[in-house]
Each structure stands twice: as structure tokens, then as C-alpha cells.
Amino acid sequence: MGEITTSLVDWSRGQFALTAMYHWLFVPLTLGLSMIMAICETIYYRTKNDLWLRITKFWITLFGVNFAIGVATGIILEFQFGTNWSNYSWFVGDIFGPPLAIEGILAFFLEAVFSAVMFFGWNRVSKGFHLLSTWMTGIGATLSALWILIANAWMQYPTGVTFNPQTVRNEMTDFFGVAASPVAINKFFHTVLSSWTLGAAFVICVCCWFLIKNKNIQLALKSIMVASIFGFFAMLLTLFTGDSTAKLVARVQPMKLAAMEGLYKGDTNQSIVAFGVLNSSKKYDNDEETFHFAIKLPDVLSWLAYGKADAFVAGIDDIIKGGYEAEDVNGNKYMMPSIDERIESGKTAIDALVGYRTAMAEGDNLLADKHKEVLLDNYHNYGYGYVTDVSQIIPPVSYTFYAFHLMVIFGFFFFILFIVIYFVLGRKKYQKPGGFNPKNKKWLMYIGMFSLPFAYIMSQCGWITSEMGRQPWTIQDILPTFISTSKLAVGTVQTTFFMFLILFTVLLVADIMIIARQIRKENVDETDNNEEAY
Amino acid sequence: MELSLLQHYWWFLISLLAALLVALMFVQGGQTLLVQIAKDDLEKKMILNSIGKKWELTFTTLVVFGGAFFASFPLFYSTSFGGAYWLWMIILFSFIVQAVGYEYMNKEDNFLGKKVYEIFLYINGSVGVFFIGVAVGSMFTGAPFVVGKINITDLTNPTISYWGDNLHGLGELSKVPNLCLGAALVFLSRIGGAMYLLNNVDNNNLNEKCRKAALMNFIPFLVFFLTFVFCIFLREGFAVDTSTEMVYMKKYKYLSNMYEVWPLGLMFLAGVLLVLFSGFKMLKGESMRRLFWFEAFGVLLVVLSLFLCLGYNNTAYYPSTADIQSSLTIKNSSSSKYTLEAMSYVSILLALVIFYTVVTWRKMDKRRIKENDYEH
Numbered sequence: 001m002g003e004i005t006t007s008l009v010d011w012s013r014g015q016f017a018l019t020a021m022y023h024w025l026f027v028p029l030t031l032g033l034s035m036i037m038a039i040c041e042t043i044y045y046r047t048k049n050d051l052w053l054r055i056t057k058f059w060i061t062l063f064g065v066n067f068a069i070g071v072a073t074g075i076i077l078e079f080q081f082g083t084n085w086s087n088y089s090w091f092v093g094d095i096f097g098p099p100l101a102i103e104g105i106l107a108f109f110l111e112a113v114f115s116a117v118m119f120f121g122w123n124r125v126s127k128g129f130h131l132l133s134t135w136m137t138g139i140g141a142t143l144s145a146l147w148i149l150i151a152n153a154w155m156q157y158p159t160g161v162t163f164n165p166q167t168v169r170n171e172m173t174d175f176f177g178v179a180a181s182p183v184a185i186n187k188f189f190h191t192v193l194s195s196w197t198l199g200a201a202f203v204i205c206v207c208c209w210f211l212i213k214n215k216n217i218q219l220a221l222k223s224i225m226v227a228s229i230f231g232f233f234a235m236l237l238t239l240f241t242g243d244s245t246a247k248l249v250a251r252v253q254p255m256k257l258a259a260m261e262g263l264y265k266g267d268t269n270q271s272i273v274a275f276g277v278l279n280s281s282k283k284y285d286n287d288e289e290t291f292h293f294a295i296k297l298p299d300v301l302s303w304l305a306y307g308k309a310d311a312f313v314a315g316i317d318d319i320i321k322g323g324y325e326a327e328d329v330n331g332n333k334y335m336m337p338s339i340d341e342r343i344e345s346g347k348t349a350i351d352a353l354v355g356y357r358t359a360m361a362e363g364d365n366l367l368a369d370k371h372k373e374v375l376l377d378n379y380h381n382y383g384y385g386y387v388t389d390v391s392q393i394i395p396p397v398s399y400t401f402y403a404f405h406l407m408v409i410f411g412f413f414f415f416i417l418f419i420v421i422y423f424v425l426g427r428k429k430y431q432k433p434g435g436f437n438p439k440n441k442k443w444l445m446y447i448g449m450f451s452l453p454f455a456y457i458m459s460q461c462g463w464i465t466s467e468m469g470r471q472p473w474t475i476q477d478i479l480p481t482f483i484s485t486s487k488l489a490v491g492t493v494q495t496t497f498f499m500f501l502i503l504f505t506v507l508l509v510a511d512i513m514i515i516a517r518q519i520r521k522e523n524v525d526e527t528d529n530n531e532e533a534y
Numbered sequence: 535m536e537l538s539l540l541q542h543y544w545w546f547l548i549s550l551l552a553a554l555l556v557a558l559m560f561v562q563g564g565q566t567l568l569v570q571i572a573k574d575d576l577e578k579k580m581i582l583n584s585i586g587k588k589w590e591l592t593f594t595t596l597v598v599f600g601g602a603f604f605a606s607f608p609l610f611y612s613t614s615f616g617g618a619y620w621l622w623m624i625i626l627f628s629f630i631v632q633a634v635g636y637e638y639m640n641k642e643d644n645f646l647g648k649k650v651y652e653i654f655l656y657i658n659g660s661v662g663v664f665f666i667g668v669a670v671g672s673m674f675t676g677a678p679f680v681v682g683k684i685n686i687t688d689l690t691n692p693t694i695s696y697w698g699d700n701l702h703g704l705g706e707l708s709k710v711p712n713l714c715l716g717a718a719l720v721f722l723s724r725i726g727g728a729m730y731l732l733n734n735v736d737n738n739n740l741n742e743k744c745r746k747a748a749l750m751n752f753i754p755f756l757v758f759f760l761t762f763v764f765c766i767f768l769r770e771g772f773a774v775d776t777s778t779e780m781v782y783m784k785k786y787k788y789l790s791n792m793y794e795v796w797p798l799g800l801m802f803l804a805g806v807l808l809v810l811f812s813g814f815k816m817l818k819g820e821s822m823r824r825l826f827w828f829e830a831f832g833v834l835l836v837v838l839s840l841f842l843c844l845g846y847n848n849t850a851y852y853p854s855t856a857d858i859q860s861s862l863t864i865k866n867s868s869s870s871k872y873t874l875e876a877m878s879y880v881s882i883l884l885a886l887v888i889f890y891t892v893v894t895w896r897k898m899d900k901r902r903i904k905e906n907d908y909e910h
Contacts, residue, residue: 068637071593072630078600079615079626086616087686093608094869101605102880104598109887112590115896120587125897133894158605166871168683168694169608171870354687387691468723483686487693492702496623503627507634510645517643534580534636 009482010491012084015500021297021460022504026070026511028459031145031192032234033063034138034200038131039226039466045131054524055219057122060134061518064119069511073504083492088474088484095172096151097160098177102148110140118281138498145195146188150202153184156466157252157329158475163379165356181331183248190241193234200231201455204421205302206519208448210423219524221431228422235415242411243304249469250305250313251329253394254336254475256469258316259400261265261301262290266315266324271296272304275405278398284316284391316397320390337381339390341476346385349378383478392480395471403464410458414451421448423504540874541864542846544606547881549841551599551781552670553834556719558592560830561585563727565632565659567722569652571743577584579640584734585897586636591891593629605877609681609867610852613695614669617679621669628662631655645692659727660720667719669703671712673844674766674788676853678705681860700858711769714762721755722833724748729812729826736902745816752813767792771854774863781850781861791843798846802839808832 026050037059044052078100082089091094116134121130122417154160160177161170172178204227207220249257258266262278276294300310305311306327314336318324322338359368387393424444430436438445470476474484555737564585572578604611615622631654638644639651678698699705706712730739768842771787774780784790794800809832812825845851848860868874 001662060705064637067642068634071590072633075593075597075629075633076626078597078604079622082600082604082611082615083619083622084616086612086696087692087694089604089612090609090683091686093604093611094873097601097605097611097869098873098877098880100601103599104601105880105883105887106595108594108597109891111593112594113887113891116587116590117894117898120583121898126900129897155850167870168686172873172876175872354684357684364871365581366581386692388689388841416542470573483689483692485614485693485694486619486700488616488619489700492619496619499627503630507630510634510638513645514638514641516643521642534586534640 005490006482007383007490008488009120009485010207011490011497012485012488013481015493015497016077016080016082018124018497019073019080019500019504020463020467022500022508023070023073023077024460024463025161025508026066026073027145028195028198029066030063030070030141031138031195031201032197033059033066033202034134034141034199035196036199036203036226036230037063037414038138039230040223041134043132043226045127051218051222051524055223056134057194058219058522058524059223060118062206062408065511065514065518067115068181069507072507076126082412083487084486085474085484086486087288090169091479092155092158092161092170092475094169095154095158095178098172098175099147099151099154103144107140107142107147110136111144112140114140121185142192145192149188149191150179150184150450152466153181153187154178155475156187156470157181157183157248158478163376163382165353165375166360168353168357170475183252184239186244186364189334190238190245191462193238193241194411194459196234196456197218197231197238197418198459200227200234200418201414201452203227204231204417204448205450205452208425208445208524209519210447210522211336212442212449214438216430216522217436219423219522221436223430224421225426225431228418228426231414232418232422235411235418239411239415242408246304247306248329251327251508253470254314254326255319256400256465257305258314258319259395259397260404260465261313261400262397263313263315264290264317265300266318268302268310268311269299270311272300273401274407277403278401280398282397284320284394293499312429316394320393339384339387339393342381342384343387345378345381346383346387348385349375349382350385352378383473383483384482386480386483387472394471395469399471403461403468407458407461407465408460410454413454414458417447417451420425450526507530535871535875535878537868537871537874538865540871540878541868542876543878544602544868544874545845545851545864546842547884548599548603548606549838549845551595551602552841553837555592555595555599556722556837557581557726557830557834558588558595559663559719559723560721560726560730560826561589561592561721562632562659562663563708563720563725564731565635565655565727566724567727567747569656571740576905576908577737577740580735580740580903580905581731582636582639583908584731584903587637588730589632593633594681596629598878599861606869606874607862607864607867608701608869609695610862613679613681613862613867614677614852616693616695616872617697618669618672618677618706620701621665621672621703621706625662625665625669628649628665629657632658632662659723661910663720663723664716667716668706668712671705671709671715671762672706673852674712674771675706675709676772676861677703678856679854679860680709680857681854681862695780695860711762711765714758714765718758718762721751721758724751725755725813726826726829726833729822729829733823734826734899738764741822745819748816749813752816762778762889772858772861774848774850774865779860779866781863783858785848788843791847791849792839795842795847798839798842801835802843805832805835805839851909 041056114133117133118137159181160174162173164171207224210216210220243349274295277292279289279292282288282290301311301313302311320339322336324331324336326336352371356368356371472480474481547555568581572581618686635651635654681695683694731744767789770783773784773787808828812829845864850863852862854860
């Protein structure tokens with residue numbers, strides 16, 4: 001079998017991106033809708049109003065359709081770490097494996113057991129136990145997100161570990177350092193809260209369609225009330241956590257921040273690009289203009305990244321050249337080395353690892369200890385030892401820049417939309433008999449309905465920013481993507497890539513058609529005392 | 535805690551999860567019985583809604599089994615999954631289509647039509663289960679992989695563990711014990727499915743068909759299972775020399791594990807007897823409803839003992855046929871002491887999981903499924 005080729009790495013990355021992006025079409029809706037239906041059922045439990053029961057059942061039906069495909073697309077992600085990224089699995093399995101196992105034990109079982117009660121238990125368990133099951137399903141989904149996001153955050157900010165040259169892997173030394181790192185906590189809240197906004201946008205889309213069609217008016221108005229309030233607070237908190245995410249990225253992954261902003265030459269009082277069109281010819285080693293056109297807000301990037309307008313924000317060129325004062329997550333200052341220095345340091349670490357293993361094999365413990373010392377001194381640059389050209393450490397700037405800006409634009413759009421929707425359509429007074437006149441508000445109903453794709457784009461863009469922006473690293477500074485793959489024939493990965501593409505696309509079409517049908521046939525006036533059935 | 539103790543504890547948990555997974559595969563068995571014994575939509579609905587309440591539990595157990603294996607023995611995860619690529623991909627595909635099969639089959643506008651989703655469930659219940667059996671079988675018969683940790687320092691060829699052939703797991707289909715275990719699992723899951731439906735569905739016509747299906751599947755199960763057991767018990771096994779840590783071939787290794795660690799042997803025999811007992815009682819038509827529990831508990835004991843036999847008593851649980859010294863043992867492939875210890879505290883929560891699973895199972899299955907539940 002041949003060597004690890006660029007093609008194999010690209011196809012493996014492509015397959016992971018494909019499966020992750022498909023999976024992420026369904027997960028945020030599961031997270032958001034699970035909370036909304038739990039809120040609706042809680043209102044039913046407290047008010048005993050059967051309309052709320054009908055509303056809850058309607059959202060649970062849509063949740064079920066979406067949940068199934070979320071589960072289907074999710075299983076492949078876990079096992080893909082082994083099938084396509086076997087080097088990664090060994091090199092960091094000691095740290096990455098536990099969150100996956102805890103996710104299964106704490107979250108998946110909770111979801112699996114209680115969702116069965118939620119779907120089938122209406123006539124089999126008490127109302128209180130059913131309500132508990134609905135909440136447990138939502139909490140299970142959220143806990144699942146927590147642990148996988150902890151795992152992802154650790155890849156972006158590898159902390160709480162040490163490298164063991166004897167086993168040739170990273171080993172955990174501080175469980176809470178991994179599980180409760182600032183990056184992990186921030187990532188969890190930012191991702192889950194933004195998913196809640198997608199759930200709210202979905203509910204608003206469906207309900208606006210009902211209002212336009214003049215059917216299920218009470219279901220629609222009540223659901224809009226819940227979704228717009230829920231969505232507003234979720235979006236507000238998403239914006240706050242977005243701000244703290246940017247501050248962490250500036251310290252932990254300055255190259256990602258530079259790519260997010262298309263920033264090549266950094267400065268103090270650094271402006272932020274509110275809107276811009278990148279010049280695709282711009283590279284780190286030429287003097288072309290970065291933007292064809294850009295609207296910039298002065299000082300804002302310095303202020304957002306470091307909390308002061310005169311702070312220095314590094315660009316791609318600065319990071320390559322080094323020699324500026326940087327700051328870590330704890331606020332400690334240090335002098336940023338150049339990429340050439342880091343490459344040298346990384347090569348020293350790799351040579352020391354070879355030296356250590358050779359010395360150990362020859363029984364020369366003294367020499368092995370010396371190599372180990374050199375290795376650990378340089379280990380923070382280990383991944384750079386594999387880099388042969390500086391251009392390898394620059395992420396795809398255009399993907400990262402546009403994804404980031406679209407995410408932010410749509411974030412603010414939904415923040416405003418939830419407020420407007422609540423005051424125009426969601427207020428309680430409209431829910432009284434004769435209290436709602438749909439004639440003059442159709443414009444907003446159409447906006448509410450057609451906004452849903454923007455929520456999905458926003459959500460996907462968040463992940464594109466996060467994952468494309470950290471290339472070439474699977475583990476920041478420690479393990480590049482091109483060292484992480486399994487040794488497979490390129491054709492093998494290409495085959496499974498297209499198998500997944502076809503299968504997931506077919507299932508997506510089925511998912512959309514079924515959901516659309518369920519929405520079209522919903523009639524809140526029909527009594528439904530039956531339990532869910534396959 | 536000692537590292538060795540933690541490694542044994544985690545191998546026990548892995549074995550327990552594997553045993554629970556196989557015991558819960560009655561869901562897959564029920565899926566293959568769906569097209570065979572249900573003659574009309576009402577019977578199909580009763581079967582679907584009976585096993586449909588449990589499919590996620592089996593699915594989740596598989597996912598947790600994978601996650602726990604990754605956390606505790608990451609070298610197995612990277613070696614087996616990265617090497618036996620096609621074997622695992624086929625298994626995963628079968629579980630992807632299972633998840634949507636239940637939810638979409640009877641929904642209007644489901645795009646592919648009801649029949650396709652039925653086929654999805656059948657594929658999961660037959661192909662998926664068979665390949666799981668083949669994958670587990672390879673843990674006894676070995677696989678052609680090589681582990682070289684220092685490879686990671688080589689920029690052009692950095693893979694730590696890789697397979698010596700290009701079949702990526704499909705070569706495992708050429709080994710008789712693997713095929714026998716795969717086939718035995720398929721028939722066992724069908725027996726479990728039939729017995730579960732007897733336990734959970736209150737319909738005389740369907741119950742009689744389930745009883746017949748259980749008996750019909752019992753004979754091929756016994757043939758394949760006993761062939762597998764004789765093959766592995768009478769062959770050489772992969773043993774570890776405790777002083778040198780070298781792996782070597784030892785006659786009757788797996789059989790000797792059963793009597794050298796006698797509780798394993800007892801567990802294995804008790805499990806086999808419970809499964810045989812449930813089959814025998816089924817044949818006589820006595821107390822049929824509760825036989826599911828005897829069968830399930832018997833399966834749990836057999837699989838648990840076989841997995842423990844694989845990893846305990848200085849045995850290589852994933853032997854390499856390409857380079858015997860690359861074979862994986864619970865000692866050379868485990869996570870660090872710190873990680874195993876931290877995970878051990880988390881594993882205590884499994885007791886809570888089992889508790890609420892039992893409570894909800896009892897609540898949901900208190901009343902058996904009847905025709906008139908789905909006649910409207």
C-alpha cells in the first residue's frame with residue numbers, strides 16, 4: 001500500500017465534513033425543538049388546556065422525524081474517528097475517547113429511554129412522568145452536545161495533558177482541565193444557544209405558514225409566543241457568548257481570528273470588517289490588496305478581541321514573522337515566535353522522540369531521559385515539525401472569512417426578527433377570540449416563513465468558521481490533519497464518500513417531504529387521544 | 535487503584551456492554567421477522583410498535599460500546615476501525631438505515647415507499663448483525679495488522695497501525711469461525727425477537743407464529759454456535775508470556791481460559807443452559823411469555839463469558855496474524871491509569887442508567903400490545 005497522499009487526506013477530510021454538516025442539519029433542530037416542546041408540555045401540565053396538549057403533540061411529531069435522521073447521521077461520526085483517523089485515535093484517544101464514552105453513558109441512554117416514553121407513553125404513563133420524560137429527552141440531547149463539544153474544544157485548545165514518549169501518545173493529567181476549560185464552556189453555550197435559535201426559527205416558519213393559510217391559528221399564535229420569547233433570549237445569549245468566543249480565539253488560535261477577518265497585516269486600533277469582498281489573488285507572500293471592497297469599523301476588532309481600542313491584533317503576516325507580544329487565556333504575556341522557529345522546534349521534538357525510543361530500545365536510560373527533556377521542552381510546537389512550507393499553516397481565508405461574516409449578519413438578523421415577531425404576532429392579547437387580524441401582517445409572516453434557511457446557513461457557517469479556521473490542525477499546534485489519517489486506498493474513501501452523499505441526500509429529501517406532509521395535514525381541531533405509533 | 539486492576543475492570547465493562555448489545559439484538563431479530571410472520575398491516579403495526587419502543591436502546595448500546603472501547607482501549611479503536619474499514623462501514627450503514635426505517639416507514643410522503651424502509655430494517659437485522667458477528671469473530675481468529683508507534687515520526691508514512699492487506703476487513707469473511715459466529719448471531723437475534731414479541735404482544739395468531747419462528751431458528755443457531763465454539767476451543771489461541779510480554783500460540787488457549795478462570799466457565803455453561811432451557815420450554819409450549827427473559831439472560835452470560843475469556847488470563851484479545859507481537863492485549867492497548875481511573879468514577883453512573891431503564895421498561899411494557907391499539 002502506498003504512502004499517505006494529499007488526496008487521501010483531502011477525501012478523508014471531505015467525508016468527515018460531509019457527514020458532520022449533514023448531521024448538523026438535524027442536531028440544532030433537535031436541540032431547539034426539544035426545549036420548545038418541553039415548554040409547551042409544561043404549560044399544558046399547568047393549565048390543563050387541551051390546546052397546549054395538541055400543540056405539544058404536533059411539535060413532538062416533527063421532532064420525531066428529525067430526531068431519527070439526526071441519530072442516523074450521528075453514528076457515523078463517532079466511528080469515523082477510528083475508521084478514517086486512526087492515527088488521531090491513538091495519539092489523543094486517551095483524552096478524546098472519554099468525552100465520547102461519557103456522552104453515551106450520560107446522554108444517549110437518557111435520550112433513548114425517555115424519548116420512547118415521550119413518543120409512546122401518552123396512554124401508558126402519568127402526565128407528570130410523561131412531562132419528566134419530555135424534559136429528560138431534551139436534557140439528554142443537550143448533555144450529548146456538551147460532551148462532544150468538550151471533545152471538540154479540546155482539539156482547539158489542548159490542555160490538561162502531557163505527552164508520553166513511551167506510549168507515543170498524549171495522556172490526560174487533568175480531567176476538569178479538559179472538561180471545564182474556558183474554550184469548552186464557551187463553545188458549549190455558544191453552540192447550544194445558537195441551536196435553540198434555529199429551533200425557534202423553525203417553529204416561527206411553520207406557524208407563519210399556518211397564519212398565511214389561515215389554519216391552526218391558535219396553535220400558531222401560541223407557538224409563536226413561546227418561540228419568539230425563547231428565540232430572543234437564546235439569540236441574546238448567543239451574541240454574548242460569540243463575543244467571548246472571539247476573545248478566546250484571539251488568544252488560543254490567533255491565525256483563525258486573522259482568517260475570520262481577512263487580516264494579513266495587524267495593527268493597534270485594529271478595525272473590523274463589517275462587510276467586504278476579498279481579493280482572491282491576495283496571498284501572504286504578495287503585496288496585493290486584501291479586499292476589493294470593505295466597510296470597516298475603526299478600533300472595533302482590537303476592542304472585541306482584547307477589550308481595549310489600542311490593543312494589537314496580529315494578522316497572518318505577523319503570526320508568520322512572530323516577534324510581537326501576545327497574550328494567553330490567563331492574561332500572561334509572551335513573545336510570539338516566528339513560524340520558522342516553531343518549525344525548527346517541532347523538528348527538534350520529533351528527532352528527540354526518535355532518539356528517546358532508540359535509546360530505550362538500547363537500554364540507555366540516561367540518554368533516553370535527555371531526549372525526553374528536549375522533547376517535552378519543544379512539545380508545544382510538535383505539530384510544526386511536520387510542516388514543510390509556511391503556507392501549510394494558513395487556513396482557507398475566504399471560507400473562514402465569509403462563513404464568519406454570514407454567521408454574524410444572520411445572528412443580528414434573527415435577534416431583530418424575534419423581537420418584531422413577538423410584538424407583531426406573538427403577544428398574548430392576540431390569542432383571545434377576535435384578537436388577531438391576519439390581514440395587515442402578511443409581510444411579516446412571509447419574512448418569518450422564508451427566514452428559516454438563513455438559520456441553517458448561520459448554524460452551518462458557525463462550524464465552517466470553527467473548523468476551516470483551525471486548519472491544518474486536528475489538534476492545535478500538536479497534530480496536523482495530514483498526519484492523522486488511516487492508511488487506506490484513496491478509492492476506498494472516495495467510494496464511501498459518495499455512498500454517504502447519496503444516502504444522506506436521499507434521507508434528507510425523505511425527511512423534508514415527511515415534515516412538510518405532517519405540517520400540511522395538521523388540523524388542531526381534530527381531537528387526537530391516540531398515542532404515537534410507527 | 536492499580537493499572538492492571540483498572541484494565542481488567544474496563545475489559546469487564548466492555549464485555550458487559552457487548553453482552554447487553556447482543557441480548558438487545560432481539561430488536562434486529564424482530565425486524566427480520568417482520569416480513570416473514572406479519573401477514574397484514576395490523577400485525578406489522580403490532581410488531582413494529584413492540585420492537586420500535588426498544589430500537590434506540592440497542593442502537594445506543596452499540597454507540598456506547600464504541601465510545602467506551604475508544605475511551606478505554608484506544609489502540610483497538612484505531613487498529614480495528616481504521617483497518618477493517620469495509621467491515622465496520624457495512625455495519626454502520628446498516629444502522630444508519632435502521633434509524634430512519636422505523637420513523638419513516640408508515641409516514642405519508644416518505645419518498646422511498648414503505649417497502650424500502652422494510653428492506654432497510656431487514657438489512658439491519660440480517661447483514662448488520664452478521665457482520666458484527668464476523669467482526670467479533672476476528673477477535674478470536676486474528677486480523678492482518680501491524681502496529682508501529684514510531685511510524686508517527688515518519689512524514690511520508692506516519693500511520694501507527696495499518697493492515698497488511700487491501701481487503702480492509704472483507705478478508706475476515708474467509709474464516710469459518712467468523713462466518714459461523716455471524717450466522718449464529720443472526721439466528722439468535724431472531725429467536726430473541728420472536729420471544730420478545732411473545733412477551734410483549736397479546737395476539738394469539740401472532741404469538742403462535744412467533745413460537746414457531748423461535749423453534750425454527752433454534753436449530754440453525756445451535757449448529758452455527760456449536761461449530762464456532764468447537765472451532766475456537768479446539769484451536770490454538772494467542773497467549774501472553776507474563777515475564778516477557780511476548781505473544782505466543784498456545785494450544786486450547788480459549789478452552790483453558792474457561793477452566794483456569796473457572797467462574798468464566800461456569801458463567802458460559804449457565805448461559806448456554808439458560809438458552810437451551812428457553813428453547814426446550816418453547817418446544818413444550820410452557821410459560822412462554824417469560825422465556826424471553828431466560829433467553830436474554832442466557833445470551834448475556836454467554837457473551838460476557840466469551841468476551842472475558844478473550845481479554846483475561848493473559849490473552850491477546852485482538853491478535854495479529856501479520857505480526858504476532860503487534861497483537862493487542864488489555865495491557866498494551868489501554869488508556870492511561872489516570873484516564874481509566876477518571877472514567878471508572880463515571881462508570882458508576884451506569885447503575886443509574888440501568889435503574890431508570892428498568893423503571894421505564896416496566897412502565898411502558900406493563901400492558902401488552904393488543905390489536906385494538908392500532909385498529910383506528
